[in-house]
Amino acid sequence: xxxxxxxxxxxxxxxxxxxxxxxxxYGICPFLGVSRKVNSSLGMGVAVVFVIMLATLICWPFYTYxxxxxxxxxxxxxxxxxxxxxxxxxxxxxxxxxSPSLYKSLGIYLPLITTNCAVLGVAQGxxxxxxxxxxxxxxxxxxxxxxxxxxxxxxxIRTRLExxxxxxxxxxxxxxxxxxxxxxxxxxxxxxxxxGIKL
Amino acid sequence: xxxxxxxxxxxxxxxxxxxNPLFVSILGTCPALATTKxxxxxxxxxxxxxxxxxxxxxxVSLLRKVISEEIRTPAYIVIIATFVTxxxxxxxxxxxxxxxxxxxxxxxxVVNCIVLGRAEAYASKNNVFDSFxxxxxxxxxxxxxLLSMAFFREFLGTGAFAFGNIFTFIPLVKVQIIxxxxxxxxxxxxxxxxxxxxxxxxxxxxxxxxxxxxKAYLARQEKIRKAEEAKKAALxxxxxxxxxxxx
Amino acid sequence: MSKDLTLVIAIVILTALVxxxxxxxxxxxxxxxxxxxxxxxxxxxxCASCSNESxxxxxxxxxEDNK
Numbered sequence: 001x002x003x004x005x006x007x008x009x010x011x012x013x014x015x016x017x018x019x020x021x022x023x024x025x026y027g028i029c030p031f032l033g034v035s036r037k038v039n040s041s042l043g044m045g046v047a048v049v050f051v052i053m054l055a056t057l058i059c060w061p062f063y064t065y066x067x068x069x070x071x072x073x074x075x076x077x078x079x080x081x082x083x084x085x086x087x088x089x090x091x092x093x094x095x096x097x098x099s100p101s102l103y104k105s106l107g108i109y110l111p112l113i114t115t116n117c118a119v120l121g122v123a124q125g126x127x128x129x130x131x132x133x134x135x136x137x138x139x140x141x142x143x144x145x146x147x148x149x150x151x152x153x154x155x156x157i158r159t160r161l162e163x164x165x166x167x168x169x170x171x172x173x174x175x176x177x178x179x180x181x182x183x184x185x186x187x188x189x190x191x192x193x194x195x196g197i198k199l
Numbered sequence: 200x201x202x203x204x205x206x207x208x209x210x211x212x213x214x215x216x217x218x219n220p221l222f223v224s225i226l227g228t229c230p231a232l233a234t235t236k237x238x239x240x241x242x243x244x245x246x247x248x249x250x251x252x253x254x255x256x257x258x259v260s261l262l263r264k265v266i267s268e269e270i271r272t273p274a275y276i277v278i279i280a281t282f283v284t285x286x287x288x289x290x291x292x293x294x295x296x297x298x299x300x301x302x303x304x305x306x307x308x309v310v311n312c313i314v315l316g317r318a319e320a321y322a323s324k325n326n327v328f329d330s331f332x333x334x335x336x337x338x339x340x341x342x343x344x345l346l347s348m349a350f351f352r353e354f355l356g357t358g359a360f361a362f363g364n365i366f367t368f369i370p371l372v373k374v375q376i377i378x379x380x381x382x383x384x385x386x387x388x389x390x391x392x393x394x395x396x397x398x399x400x401x402x403x404x405x406x407x408x409x410x411x412x413x414k415a416y417l418a419r420q421e422k423i424r425k426a427e428e429a430k431k432a433a434l435x436x437x438x439x440x441x442x443x444x445x446x
Numbered sequence: 447m448s449k450d451l452t453l454v455i456a457i458v459i460l461t462a463l464v465x466x467x468x469x470x471x472x473x474x475x476x477x478x479x480x481x482x483x484x485x486x487x488x489x490x491x492x493c494a495s496c497s498n499e500s501x502x503x504x505x506x507x508x509x510e511d512n513k
Contacts, residue, residue: 022389022390022393023389024233025229025230025232025233025389025392026229026307027229028228028229028232029226029228029229029312032225032228062459066452066455066456066459067456069449069452069456070449070452070453070455070456070457071449071452071453072453072456074284074287074288075284075456075460076306077280077283077284077287077306077309078277078280078281078284078460079460079463080306081276081280081309081310082277082280082460082463082464082466082467083463085273085276085467085471086463086466086467086470089467089470089471089473089474090466090470092474093470093473093474093477096474096477096479096480097477097480100480103480104480114276114310115310115311115312115315116310117229117307117310120306120307120309120310121303121307124303124306124307125303128302128303167401168404168405168408169401169402169404169405169408170397170401170404171404172404173225173397173400174397174398174400174401174404175397176397177393177394177396177397177400178393178394178397178398180393180397181390181391181392181393181394181397182390184388184389184390184393185385185388185390188388188389188390269472269475270468270471270472272471273467273468273471274468276467277464277467
């Protein structure tokens with residue numbers, strides 16, 4: 001089995017089987033808060049993909065080639081949050097200054113991403129589990145695309161739920177959470193999809 | 200500054216009931232779903248969270264006159280990240296089982312909206328003691344919320360309560376209440392977390408709706424009573440007038 | 447490279463990160479809103495309870511931006 005297939009399989013498995021929101025529980029806040037409209041969830045999802053990829057590309061080398069040789073691997077959380085927050089601010093600054101149209105569609109979601117667990121969770125998880133650089137990229141890509149996929153799907157369901165006849169006590173968040181539970185059960189069905197493939 | 204009586208008590212209790220961070224404000228949902236598989240993990244998460252919240256609130260409140268308005272948020276993020284690192288190292292050293300159970304979620308306290316939110320909304324404007332009480336109340340409220348979720352998940356998912364798996368310094372105790380054949384293991388899965396959280400929120404919304412309906416009902420009754428009284432009074436005055444006219 | 451030197455480099459980089467973070471934060475705030483983006487909004491029902499003031503959708507911040 002060559003590296004490329006392993007890479008693709010790693011992406012798919014962290015995208016679907018081990019989905020960020022529905023089985024690893026990162027980024028529930030934007031998942032519940034920004035999923036009212038399909039457009040806003042799409043914007044949020046794309047912004048998250050961008051920031052997660054950049055953060056993965058910076059954090060892993062930073063940890064491996066600077067923090068570990070210096071003997072201060074325990075500073076990882078501080079370093080990651082600094083990297084992520086600066087990245088978000090710099091990207092926002094750049095977009096704000098040079099591309100108003102992009103700012104209009106993506107810019108407003110950027111400040112929300114600093115406090116999105118998914119970004120820090122991926123960066124931290126990569127180094128905590130001791131993944132290689134290639135695996136980290138696969139994990140970052142899979143996780144962020146999985147987030148985009150789930151948040152857009154969920155917002156489509158929620159727009160239908162708004163008009164559905166739900167019991168009064170379940171209106172709003174409770175029914176959304178039950179829907180998320182059913183989606184999680186559906187994804188459990190994919191578990192073991194690659195178990196026959198020998199890597 | 201003038202303080203009303205019982206302010207401290209109110210300040211403490213608001214975090215537990217009226218402004219419960221998890222069930223009322225719906226903040227900090229990620230660890231609430233991820234670390235409530237067992238009661239022990241929930242207790243551990245709650246305690247670590249409370250420690251970070253108290254320390255960062257106290258320090259932010261202490262430095263509230265030093266940190267200028269412009270750089271507040273980044274300064275708070277650095278402060279919180281520092282405390283999380285300290286707590287993480289202590290957990291790794293003294294409670295390695297808890298550390299491996301919670302995993303990434305200890306680091307994720309940094310991006311928990313509650314900590315930053317309390318620092319910005321409360322600690323940056325109030326003195327150290329008030330901020331401490333506020334943080335303590337919020338921390339206890341969050342811990343209790345986590346515990347109530349973990350209670351249902353562990354009870355329905357395994358049919359037993361087990362202690363001593365994570366906090367290894369106490370002896371292992373396991374009480375099986377539901378026979379193993381009848382447990383619903385879905386509550387141990389991620390889906391169960393969403394179901395339990397959704398149902399708890401629904402029950403709270405139901406209670407709130409009931410209260411509002413009851414209030415509306417009382418108001419309506421009062422209105423009817425007043426209308427009737429006014430009618431009676433009007434009738435009485437009319438009768439009086441008639442009587443007066445007859446005389 | 448000796449360990450002490452790498453430690454010094456790491457600390458310098460971390461300090462630089464802190465500085466970049468603070469500067470970028472202030473610069474982001476000071477950059478004016480591009481045209482046509484002054485009134486970007488999202489449904490705020492959920493966000494009213496959250497007190498994260500660095501978030502754009504926080505009500506206080508919005509009133510400042512609209513000035």
